[in-house]
Amino acid sequence: MVDIKAYQNKxxxxxxxxxxxxxxxxxxxNFLTEEVGEVSRAVRTIEIGRDRPDEKVPLNMHENLVExxxxxxxxxxxxxxxxxxxLEDIMESHLSKLEKRYKE
Structure with a gap:
């Protein structure tokens, strides 16, 4: 398993x-937005497919989504x-927010 902090540093x-x-x-x-669009395309390909003759569908769609x-x-x-x-600060802050917002 990869340590999150070590990964971020690398x-x-x-x-x-x-x-x-x-x-x-x-x-x-802008790069982040472009990559989110590529995630969207990968999910669409998995869920409903692509019907464009000018596009190549990745052979391994799951691997493409991971990438x-x-x-x-x-x-x-x-x-x-x-x-x-x-990343730890982000996760702790977000988890705290969710726990406060959605008390069970």
């Missing part, structure tokens, strides 16, 4: 090595890091 290092990290957060948001979700995750991690927010 992704940050990877992006910095390729000079992708320094891109402005506004630009990074696109990873791209979304990486962009989220980079945006969070630019604002000094750890």
């Amino acid at each position: 992704i940050i290092e990877f992006y910095k090595k390729r000079n992708w990290y320094q891109l402005d957060p506004f630009i990074r948001i 696109e979700l990873g791209d979304v995750l990486d962009n989220l991690l980079i945006i969070a890091d630019k604002y000094q927010i750890s």
